[in-house]
Amino acid sequence: METLWFILVAAMLTAYVVLDGFDLGAGIIYLIAARLEGERRAVLRAIGPVWDGNEVWLLATGGVLYFAFPLLYASSFSGFYLPLMMVLWLLMLRAIGIEFRAHIPNLVWRNFFDAVFAFSSTLLAIFFGAALGNVIRGVPLGPDGYFFEPLWTSWHMGPHPGILDWYTVLAGTVALAALTVHGALYVAIKTEGDVSQRARGIAITVWPILFFLTVSSLAATCYVRRGITNNYRAHPIALLIPIVVFGALAMVIWAARQSKDKLAFLACGLYIAGMLAGAAFALYPMVLPAVDPAYSLTIYNTATGHHGLIVGLTWSILGMALAIAYFFFIYRMFKGKVQVEEEVS
Amino acid sequence: MDSALLIHRLHFAFTVTFHYLFPQLTMGLAPLIIWLKSLALRNQDETYNQAARFWARIFGINFVLGVITGIPLEFEFGTNWSHFSAFAGGVIGQTLAMEGVFAFFLESAFLGLFLYGEKRLSPKMHWWSSVAVFVGSWLSGFFIVATDAWMQHPVGYLRTPDGSFQLTSFLQLLLNRWAWWQYAHNMSGAVITGAFVMASIGAFYLLSQQHQEHGRIFVKTGIISGLIFSILQLFPTGDRQGKMVADHQPATLAGMEALFIGQPGAPLVLIGQPDMDKRRIDNPIVIPRALSFLTYRRWEANVAGLDAFPEQDWPSNIPLLYYCYHIMVGLGTVFIAIMSIAVLLLWRRKLFTSRWMLWILLLSLPFPYIANTAGWFTAEIGRQPWLVYGLLRTSEGYSKMVSAGNGMFTLLGFMGMYTLLGILFLFLVRREIEHGPAASPDAGH
Numbered sequence: 001m002e003t004l005w006f007i008l009v010a011a012m013l014t015a016y017v018v019l020d021g022f023d024l025g026a027g028i029i030y031l032i033a034a035r036l037e038g039e040r041r042a043v044l045r046a047i048g049p050v051w052d053g054n055e056v057w058l059l060a061t062g063g064v065l066y067f068a069f070p071l072l073y074a075s076s077f078s079g080f081y082l083p084l085m086m087v088l089w090l091l092m093l094r095a096i097g098i099e100f101r102a103h104i105p106n107l108v109w110r111n112f113f114d115a116v117f118a119f120s121s122t123l124l125a126i127f128f129g130a131a132l133g134n135v136i137r138g139v140p141l142g143p144d145g146y147f148f149e150p151l152w153t154s155w156h157m158g159p160h161p162g163i164l165d166w167y168t169v170l171a172g173t174v175a176l177a178a179l180t181v182h183g184a185l186y187v188a189i190k191t192e193g194d195v196s197q198r199a200r201g202i203a204i205t206v207w208p209i210l211f212f213l214t215v216s217s218l219a220a221t222c223y224v225r226r227g228i229t230n231n232y233r234a235h236p237i238a239l240l241i242p243i244v245v246f247g248a249l250a251m252v253i254w255a256a257r258q259s260k261d262k263l264a265f266l267a268c269g270l271y272i273a274g275m276l277a278g279a280a281f282a283l284y285p286m287v288l289p290a291v292d293p294a295y296s297l298t299i300y301n302t303a304t305g306h307h308g309l310i311v312g313l314t315w316s317i318l319g320m321a322l323a324i325a326y327f328f329f330i331y332r333m334f335k336g337k338v339q340v341e342e343e344v345s
Numbered sequence: 346m347d348s349a350l351l352i353h354r355l356h357f358a359f360t361v362t363f364h365y366l367f368p369q370l371t372m373g374l375a376p377l378i379i380w381l382k383s384l385a386l387r388n389q390d391e392t393y394n395q396a397a398r399f400w401a402r403i404f405g406i407n408f409v410l411g412v413i414t415g416i417p418l419e420f421e422f423g424t425n426w427s428h429f430s431a432f433a434g435g436v437i438g439q440t441l442a443m444e445g446v447f448a449f450f451l452e453s454a455f456l457g458l459f460l461y462g463e464k465r466l467s468p469k470m471h472w473w474s475s476v477a478v479f480v481g482s483w484l485s486g487f488f489i490v491a492t493d494a495w496m497q498h499p500v501g502y503l504r505t506p507d508g509s510f511q512l513t514s515f516l517q518l519l520l521n522r523w524a525w526w527q528y529a530h531n532m533s534g535a536v537i538t539g540a541f542v543m544a545s546i547g548a549f550y551l552l553s554q555q556h557q558e559h560g561r562i563f564v565k566t567g568i569i570s571g572l573i574f575s576i577l578q579l580f581p582t583g584d585r586q587g588k589m590v591a592d593h594q595p596a597t598l599a600g601m602e603a604l605f606i607g608q609p610g611a612p613l614v615l616i617g618q619p620d621m622d623k624r625r626i627d628n629p630i631v632i633p634r635a636l637s638f639l640t641y642r643r644w645e646a647n648v649a650g651l652d653a654f655p656e657q658d659w660p661s662n663i664p665l666l667y668y669c670y671h672i673m674v675g676l677g678t679v680f681i682a683i684m685s686i687a688v689l690l691l692w693r694r695k696l697f698t699s700r701w702m703l704w705i706l707l708l709s710l711p712f713p714y715i716a717n718t719a720g721w722f723t724a725e726i727g728r729q730p731w732l733v734y735g736l737l738r739t740s741e742g743y744s745k746m747v748s749a750g751n752g753m754f755t756l757l758g759f760m761g762m763y764t765l766l767g768i769l770f771l772f773l774v775r776r777e778i779e780h781g782p783a784a785s786p787d788a789g790h
Contacts, residue, residue: 049462056449060445060449063438066438067442073422073438074430077422078425081755092416092762095412304435304438304509308512315443322447330457
């Protein structure tokens with residue numbers, strides 16, 4: 001039962017990263033890919049109807065994590081107190097940037113909110129990558145299952161790690177590069193003309209960086225956590241995951257070069273999902289490794305009681321089915337490319 | 346009081362109070378917008394469609410603010426109240442997660458369609474999208490109230506030896522009697538906010554002699570729904586809510602009324618200040634024996650006073666609780682009076698020429714917000730010193746790993762951020778009001 005919940009939470013988190021990832025990515029490339037007012041509006045209209053729904057996956061994942069593994073939620077959220085508060089502020093700024101820029105046709109007002117949107121999207125991508133880096137590297141959990149991590153300490157591995165050190169910053173840049181490509185491909189699909197071409201160009205330019213960062217982050221992970229490959233040694237079939245990751249990555253550049261944007265975008269989503277699945281598989285059954293392995297949080301010492309897990313599973317499957325149905329409906333309603341308007345203001 | 350405890354309490358209180366300024370309007374407007382859209386559909390009258398679109402734009406701005414300020418709350422359970430979360434997450438996490446899965450997905454999916462999809466949809470489908478938005482926002486309200494209701498009146502759980510709560514009955518959690526009455530009371534309060542805001546903006550248009558046709562629709566819709574829900578707010582919902590407090594939280598009731606000494610035939614205090622040193626009400630104006638009657642329907646019934654409970658179990662801030670409760674009840678009574686007079690004038694066909702009444706409606710705009718806020722303060726301060734009533738004290742629930750200084754830093758950060766949000770919000774709403782209901786439907790994206 002706990003294992004099933006581990007898979008469900010990991011799947012929901014993956015859905016969040018893949019979905020909200022493309023609108024974060026659209027924000028990262030926004031100022032470069034879209035230069036004229038009409039182009040910027042086109043990019044915003046491409047994500048306008050869906051970004052809020054994508055972000056709900058974060059809330060839903062948080063909620064499910066909360067009742068399935070209460071101690072994990074409590075420990076990680078209070079331990080990552082400062083960076084999470086910054087994430088909240090960035091999410092707020094980003095929502096303001098998207099939703100409120102259109103209300104006033106004034107160049108300064110719009111440029112300001114454009115910059116807010118791009119800036120917060122970029123930082124969020126780095127933060128989410130660094131957060132994942134922290135989870136993989138391990139945190140200084142005490143015997144009671146709690147910790148508090150400062151923003152940074154010595155930037156080295158050791159008994160007193162900070163949120164930021166060389167490894168987590170590396171993870172942050174991987175996330176930034178991955179979401180840049182992901183978002184660029186989405187914009188390439190949903191727009192036309194110059195914006196679409198510029199976006200595809202960005203994806204092709206960033207791809208070698210992403211490839212290099214992916215390889216070095218995998219190597220760094222094996223160095224930082226020596227036991228990380230244990231699950232893979234026990235179940236060699238799982239080596240399919242890295243094969244899928246690199247296969248998808250190759251597919252991205254191949255399809256993007258031929259302007260097959262949809263294929264490239266799907267491949268990029270598969271790449272991101274593969275990276276997350278690979279990390280989840282390596283961690284299992286740990287959910288928050290500790291610097292001192294004896295204090296690590298696992299699915300077994302953090303899960304709630306049996307009844308809660310059973311009823312939760314029942315309604316969450318129903319709820320997910322409904323959510324997916326809405327998504328298909330909405331994406332169908334807003335399918336097709338958004339037009340780049342002539343300059344009006 | 347421990348300063349870290351106080352700061353974590355203020356942190357949640359500040360962010361949740363600010364947050365609830367927005368959902369109370371969106372939840373309250375949702376049924377009124379459906380009503381306007383139904384009239385438009387039935388009468389084939391474009392004026393009603395314009396009215397619905399105008400309120401949909403106001404709804405949209407409020408919705409965004411509600412989402413932006415709502416996300417921190419879910420986080421704060423983990424960041425600021427981690428011990429509470431570790432203890433109770435297995436139970437209240439259920440309802441919080443259901444809000445995300447059942448309400449937010451529905452709402453976020455269909456709001457986009459409702460706000461920006463009118464040209465792509467048939468009028469009937471567009472009407473249905475407004476219903477979906479209504480259902481989403483009201484479901485969301487239910488799951489949050491059910492969460493709070495479990496903290497007020499825990500049911501369907503067992504406690505493990507390490508102190509954490511586990512769910513034993515999902516149905517009891519959802520069918521908690523407390524949850525349903527609190528929900529009815531809360532949602533009726535939200536509609537009152539929606540109704541007053543609609544009537545107030547309508548009165549503004551009539552008094553400033555612009556958009557008069559829309560103004561009359563707004564005032565009429567606002568006062569009729571306002572009267573209905575102001576009455577429902579008092580009876581049966583408020584009455585039943587009070588009865589449940591008397592049954593399950595007698596110390597809270599004593600604190601709300603600042604009844605220091607229990608007695609048969611207890612008086613109802615209308616005005617007066619609780620004096621904590623002398624343990625009495627200063628300058629009281631009372632209705633003799635009314636409290637006994639209202640609580641137990643018998644003039645001579647005995648009402649337990651604070652003296653019946655050990656002081657450590659008293660609500661931790663009795664004057665604040667007393668004032669919040671009395672402000673809520675006092676305003677609720679005034680609302681019934683205002684709306685009754687307005688509806689009477691409407692019936693006599695004098696309303697739209699009675700400038701004094703329009704002025705009253707215009708100026709009444711902030712008061713339902715105050716009443717709703719005071720109501721939630723009554724519920725939450727009344728529950729103190731407990732986080733889960735009778736089982737887990739508030740002082741056991743906050744994040745011990747997060748120091749008072751860190752908590753203060755982020756609290757101040759939120760205050761700054763929310764000040765900015767508040768200014769931006771007022772600015773944008775003012776623009777919508779200035780544009781008026783006749784403006785083109787495609788402002789926004």
